[in-house]
Amino acid sequence: MLAVQPSGKARRYMEDGMVDLADSSRHPIDMHNELLCAQETIRILRREVSEKESEIAQCNAHISELNVHVEAVAQEYKHKMNSKKDEELSAAKQRIVELEGIAARRQREIAEHSNFVSANPLLPSVAIDLVIAN
Numbered sequence: 001m002l003a004v005q006p007s008g009k010a011r012r013y014m015e016d017g018m019v020d021l022a023d024s025s026r027h028p029i030d031m032h033n034e035l036l037c038a039q040e041t042i043r044i045l046r047r048e049v050s051e052k053e054s055e056i057a058q059c060n061a062h063i064s065e066l067n068v069h070v071e072a073v074a075q076e077y078k079h080k081m082n083s084k085k086d087e088e089l090s091a092a093k094q095r096i097v098e099l100e101g102i103a104a105r106r107q108r109e110i111a112e113h114s115n116f117v118s119a120n121p122l123l124p125s126v127a128i129d130l131v132i133a134n
Helices: 008-016 020-027 027-120 125-133
Strands: none
Touching: none
């Protein structure tokens, strides 16, 4: 930042904010130079503020883009997880149906075996196993 430094008298005025009547007799050229210095400093500071505001706006836009991207990724992940859970649930239901079928067949076999044994108490168990196996 390029700035012209004020004279000692002006610096004292700027520091304590009091007007020294003895300073009022300063040379008009000095006062004009200090005014120009202050105006240049103000101009530089305004430009810096404008640049910072622009930078902040760009950062806010970038943050918004990142938020949109994060939300999209989160939705995609959620959808993928739901699909995976649906597939696992479907496979588990299918396995339950298969196991129920096996259990029903085994119950029928046991019932048939029990009925056969009850009807033929004199047959040895080996003969029963041969009859059931065929």
